[in-house]
Amino acid sequence: SQTIHQWPATLVQPVGSPLSLECTVEGTSNPNLYWYRQAAGRGLQLLFYSVGIGQISSEVPQNLSASRPQDRQFILSSKKLLLSDSGFYLCACNYWDRGQADTQYFGPGTRLTVL
Amino acid sequence: DQQVKQNSPSLSVQEGRISILNCDYTNSMFDYFLWYKKYPAEGPTFLISISSIKDKNEDGRFTVFLNKSAKHLSLHIVPSQPGDSAVYFCAGGAGSYQLTFGKGTKLSVIP
Numbered sequence: 001s002q003t004i005h006q007w008p009a010t011l012v013q014p015v016g017s018p019l020s021l022e023c024t025v026e027g028t029s030n031p032n033l034y035w036y037r038q039a040a041g042r043g044l045q046l047l048f049y050s051v052g053i054g055q056i057s058s059e060v061p062q063n064l065s066a067s068r069p070q071d072r073q074f075i076l077s078s079k080k081l082l083l084s085d086s087g088f089y090l091c092a093c094n095y096w097d098r099g100q101a102d103t104q105y106f107g108p109g110t111r112l113t114v115l
Numbered sequence: 116d117q118q119v120k121q122n123s124p125s126l127s128v129q130e131g132r133i134s135i136l137n138c139d140y141t142n143s144m145f146d147y148f149l150w151y152k153k154y155p156a157e158g159p160t161f162l163i164s165i166s167s168i169k170d171k172n173e174d175g176r177f178t179v180f181l182n183k184s185a186k187h188l189s190l191h192i193v194p195s196q197p198g199d200s201a202v203y204f205c206a207g208g209a210g211s212y213q214l215t216f217g218k219g220t221k222l223s224v225i226p
Contacts, residue, residue, distance in 0.1 A: 004158075006158075036216075042218060043121075043204065043216045043217055043218035043219055044159070044204060044206075044216040044219075045216075046213060046214070046215075046216075049213065059213075088156070090158050090159070092158075103149060103161050103164060104149075104161075104214055105161060106151075106158035106159045106160070107158050108157060108158050109156065109157065109158045111156060
C-alpha cells in the first residue's frame with residue numbers, strides 16, 4: 001500500500017512571499033498525483049493533477065503552479081502568495097490496478113496561512 | 116456548476132442510532148462514487164465506494180446506497196459511534212483521474 005508524505009505540516013507566510021509545498025509517495029510506482037485545496041467552509045477543490053513526470057494539468061487558473069520532477073514527487077509552488085491562498089493543501093494519489101484507477105488516497109495535508 | 120451536492124452542512128445523531136448522509140449529483144458520466152471521512156487538520160480517509168452498476172455496497176457499519184434514476188446516493192452508518200464525528204465528503208468519478216467532491220457534511224455523534 002502507498003504512503004503519502006507532505007511537508008511542511010503547517011506554514012505561515014506573508015503576502016507576496018514565495019511558496020513551495022512538497023509531496024512524496026512511497027509504495028507505488030507511476031502514480032497519478034493530485035493537489036487539492038480545502039478553504040474555510042468549502043469542499044475539496046482540485047488544483048492540479050499529473051499522470052507522469054513533467055505532465056501537469058491545471059484545473060483552476062490562479063497564481064499557483066505545480067511540477068513533477070520525479071515519478072513520486074509532486075511540488076506545489078507560487079511566486080507571490082495572496083491572502084486568498086490560505087487553506088489546507090492536500091496531496092493525493094491513485095494508480096492503475098487491474099486496469100482501473102479509482103480510489104484516491106490522501107496525505108496528511110499542509111495548513112497554509114497567508115498574513 | 117456544482118456537480119456533486121451535499122445539501123446538509125451538518126447533522127447531529129445520538130450514539131447508537133443511524134446516521135444518514137446524503138449526496139446528489141448532476142453528472143451522468145460518473146461511473147463510481149466514493150465517501151471519505153475527514154478529521155480536522157488531517158487528510159481525508161477513504162471509507163467506501165460504489166460502482167454505478169450497483170445500487171448497494173456494504174462494509175461493516177457503513178452502507179452506501181445509489182439511486183441512479185434520482186442521481187442520489189446516501190451513506191448509512193449503523194450504529195453511530197462518537198468516533199464517527201467528522202466531516203464526510205461524497206465524490207463522483209468518471210474515468211481514471213478526476214474526482215469531483217461535494218462540500219462535505221459535518222456529522223456529530225452525541226454520546
